[in-house]
Amino acid sequence: MKKTAQPAARIVSAHGRHYVARLEDGRELQAFPRGKKSDIACGDRVLLDIQGEDQARIAEVLPRTSLLYRKDMWKQKMVAANVDLVAIVVATEPSFSPELVARILVACDAQQVDALIVLNKCDLTAALPAARAALEPFRRLGYNVLELSALQGADALRPHLAGRTAVFTGQSGMGKSTLVNALVPDARAATREVSQALDSGKHTTTYAKLYDLAGGGALIDSPGLQEFGLAQLDVNDLEQAFPDFRAHLGSCRFRDCAHDSEPGCGLRDHVAPDRLALYHLLRHEITTAAAPQY
Ligand SMILES: Nc1nc2c(ncn2[C@@H]2O[C@H](COP(=O)(O)OP(=O)(O)OP(=O)(O)O)[C@@H](O)[C@H]2O)c(=O)[nH]1
Numbered sequence: 587m588k589k590t591a592q593p594a595a596r597i598v599s600a601h602g603r604h605y606v607a608r609l610e611d612g613r614e615l616q617a618f619p620r621g622k623k624s625d626i627a628c629g630d631r632v633l634l635d636i637q638g639e640d641q642a643r644i645a646e647v648l649p650r651t652s653l654l655y656r657k658d659m660w661k662q663k664m665v666a667a668n669v670d671l672v673a674i675v676v677a678t679e680p681s682f683s684p685e686l687v688a689r690i691l692v693a694c695d696a697q698q699v700d701a702l703i704v705l706n707k708c709d710l711t712a713a714l715p716a717a718r719a720a721l722e723p724f725r726r727l728g729y730n731v732l733e734l735s736a737l738q739g740a741d742a743l744r745p746h747l748a749g750r751t752a753v754f755t756g757q758s759g760m761g762k763s764t765l766v767n768a769l770v771p772d773a774r775a776a777t778r779e780v781s782q783a784l785d786s787g788k789h790t791t792t793y794a795k796l797y798d799l800a801g802g803g804a805l806i807d808s809p810g811l812q813e814f815g816l817a818q819l820d821v822n823d824l825e826q827a828f829p830d831f832r833a834h835l836g837s838c839r840f841r842d843c844a845h846d847s848e849p850g851c852g853l854r855d856h857v858a859p860d861r862l863a864l865y866h867l868l869r870h871e872i873t874t875a876a877a878p879q880y
């Protein structure tokens with residue numbers, strides 16, 4: 587029997603096991619995964635079995651160029667697939683967690699995806715110096731920090747987004763959806779004001795959604811997150827995801843040096859203590875998550 591062609595599509599929204607897939611002609615279909623597992627992310631490119639006017643089954647997920655993914659002992663979550671840029675959105679107010687930023691940066695480096703830290707709400711000038719100070723260590727590591735105010739416009743972001751797929755990620759309330767609305771006029775992404783009006787709780791964005799940018803490129807708005815586990819990383823690859831470690835790797839006496847209390851560690855004394863502490867914390871999380879659970 588001749589196999590009917592399976593059209594290619596891109597997943598433009600991911601809400602649990604409910605997906606929306608967009609065909610190349612722009613038509614959008616409700617799509618659902620084949621089996622029980624739904625390891626499909628917003629941004630994925632897929633092949634579909636069309637099953638009716640507006641329904642399809644996801645027959646195959648095409649190979650990904652990147653996957654932003656988080657995993658801890660209890661849960662795992664695909665944030666977005668096939669992204670070229672991860673925009674980590676933080677704000678002057680409310681205050682943000684530098685550790686969360688550092689974790690997302692490790693995930694980006696592990697996937698070799700560009701990262702950009704966006705400091706939003708710079709119109710709130712009283713809180714600006716503290717936010718800048720919290721980001722200074724990241725600047726020193728060479729990460730790009732872009733300051734702006736989504737309420738006054740987000741055009742400063744455009745050169746970073748043109749022709750690429752970017753995901754906006756970060757804690758809740760930092761202004762990801764407000765940025766999306768500033769960049770995509772007809773996006774109407776729900777922001778805090780809307781969720782307050784509906785009294786729907788703290789998190790406004792509850793699922794990942796992809797928006798096309800006029801002139802090329804796409805943006806994925808994703809739900810606010812509080813944690814970013816990296817248990818999916820291979821402990822042997824972890825040190826490679828710290829760009830500040832790279833120049834010192836290979837200079838330890840022992841090849842499998844954990845840069846802890848081993849004699850002859852060539853890294854320990856050359857990197858910032860907070861970076862070493864993060865490395866040890868992640869290493870511990872990875873090894874305990876990988877341990878068999880009884
Ligand atoms: N002063 C000021 N407020 C802003 C700015 N950008 C966003 N906000 C406000 O910050 C609040 C949170 O914005 P959202 O866009 O809903 O935040 P979010 O990061 O998408 O939050 P989640 O969807 O829960 O992850 C809203 O009240 C926005 O109006 C800004 O540049 N300046």
Ligand SMILES: [Zn+2]
Pocket residue numbers: 838839843844845846848850851852853854
């Ligand atoms: Zn070492």
